[in-house]
Amino acid sequence: MRIEQNYSLEQHNTFHIPVKTRWFIEYNNEEELQRVLHDEYFQECLSLHIGSGSNLLFLNDYNGIIFHSNIKGVNLVEETDNSVLLRIGAAEKWDDVVAYAVSNGWSGIENLSLIPGETGAAAIQNIGAYGVEIKDVVETVETYNQLSFEKRIFTNKECEYAYRRSYFKNEHNDPHIVTYVNLRLQKNTQFSINYGNLKEELAKYPEITLATIREAIITIRKEKLPDPAVLGNAGSFFMNPLISIEHFERIKKQYPSIPFYPTTENKIKIPAGWLIEQCGFKGKSHGAVGVYEKQALVLVNLGDAKGHEIALVAESIRSAVNERFGIELMPEVKYVG
Numbered sequence: 001m002r003i004e005q006n007y008s009l010e011q012h013n014t015f016h017i018p019v020k021t022r023w024f025i026e027y028n029n030e031e032e033l034q035r036v037l038h039d040e041y042f043q044e045c046l047s048l049h050i051g052s053g054s055n056l057l058f059l060n061d062y063n064g065i066i067f068h069s070n071i072k073g074v075n076l077v078e079e080t081d082n083s084v085l086l087r088i089g090a091a092e093k094w095d096d097v098v099a100y101a102v103s104n105g106w107s108g109i110e111n112l113s114l115i116p117g118e119t120g121a122a123a124i125q126n127i128g129a130y131g132v133e134i135k136d137v138v139e140t141v142e143t144y145n146q147l148s149f150e151k152r153i154f155t156n157k158e159c160e161y162a163y164r165r166s167y168f169k170n171e172h173n174d175p176h177i178v179t180y181v182n183l184r185l186q187k188n189t190q191f192s193i194n195y196g197n198l199k200e201e202l203a204k205y206p207e208i209t210l211a212t213i214r215e216a217i218i219t220i221r222k223e224k225l226p227d228p229a230v231l232g233n234a235g236s237f238f239m240n241p242l243i244s245i246e247h248f249e250r251i252k253k254q255y256p257s258i259p260f261y262p263t264t265e266n267k268i269k270i271p272a273g274w275l276i277e278q279c280g281f282k283g284k285s286h287g288a289v290g291v292y293e294k295q296a297l298v299l300v301n302l303g304d305a306k307g308h309e310i311a312l313v314a315e316s317i318r319s320a321v322n323e324r325f326g327i328e329l330m331p332e333v334k335y336v337g
Helices: 030-037 094-103 119-125 198-202 210-224 245-254 272-278 307-325
Strands: 002-008 020-027 047-050 056-058 062-069 074-079 083-089 138-145 151-155 176-186 232-236 242-244 267-269 289-291 298-301 334-336
Touching (some): 030 176, 062 176, 119 176, 242 245, 245 267, 272 307, 289 307
Parallel strands (some): 056 334
Antiparallel strands (some): 083 176, 138 151, 232 298, 242 267, 289 298
C-alpha cells in the first residue's frame, strides 16, 4: 500500500491543476482497501476516491484523503456459445479494456474507444459515445460501502443507470468504492454505427469490423478532442441536455438546422457543443482558459489556469446558453473543493 502526505495531484487530474492533497492512499487489493476503511484515524477525514482524474476539476487543495485503486486485471470468468463475461479491476485503463475486447472479437464496447479514465470510474459515470453506453454491457459492479465497510455486488438494475447517471453518483446514497466491474460482451458482432459522423468515417474503409469501428472512432476523437497530456482538459465539460419536444420545436423555428437526437424518454437530446458554438465561445480564450477550437464542448487549460478560473468560464457559458435558448447546461465534470 502506498501512503503519501501533502501529495501533488497535478498528474492525477487531466486539467493538470497543481493542487495538493493532505493524504494520498493507493491500495493494491480489496484486503488493503478494507484495512484503510477500518482505520479510525482515516474514518474521521474527508475523503474522495478518484480514478485518473479525467472527470474532475479541483478548485483548491484537498484537505482530506484521496483514495486511488491499483486493482488491475482482466479475467475471463465465464464463456458461452454467444458471450463472455469479463471481470475487470477498477484501475484498468478503460481503453486498454476496449482494445483487448476488440482483439478477441468480442463486441459491445468498441464504440467507447479512446474514452479516457479507468474502468471503475467508467461504470460510475455510465460513459457513453456514438449511441452506446457502458450500462448496455454491465452485468454487475463489485463495491465496498465506505460507511458500513461491507462488500456489495450491484446488478445492472441496481446500478440505476441513466444518461451519465448511476446509483453511485447519487449523493443521497451511501458512498461506494468500486473494486471490480463485470462486463457481458457478445461473440456475435452487433454493430451500432448510425450515430453522428461515425457512418461517414466508416465509408472510407473496405469493410466494417470491430477493428475498423475502433479505428474510425479513434480517428474521429483525435481530430476533435485534444490530448490531455498535451493540453489540459477533461473531455466533454457539459452533458448534452435533454429537452421536451415542445421546447425543441420552438427552438427549431429559429434554428431549422439544429442537430438533435430523439431518445426513448420522449425527450430530444441537443448537442451541448452546438449550443455553446452558437453563443460565440468556440475557439475563444479567457485568460489561461480556452474553449477548444475544434469542439466547443471542451474547456482547456492553456498553461497555468486555476480551477476556479475554469469554473468561472463554465458558468459564463451556462448563463449565455440559458439566456439564448432557455436550456440549462449541466457540468459532466465534478467540481472538488
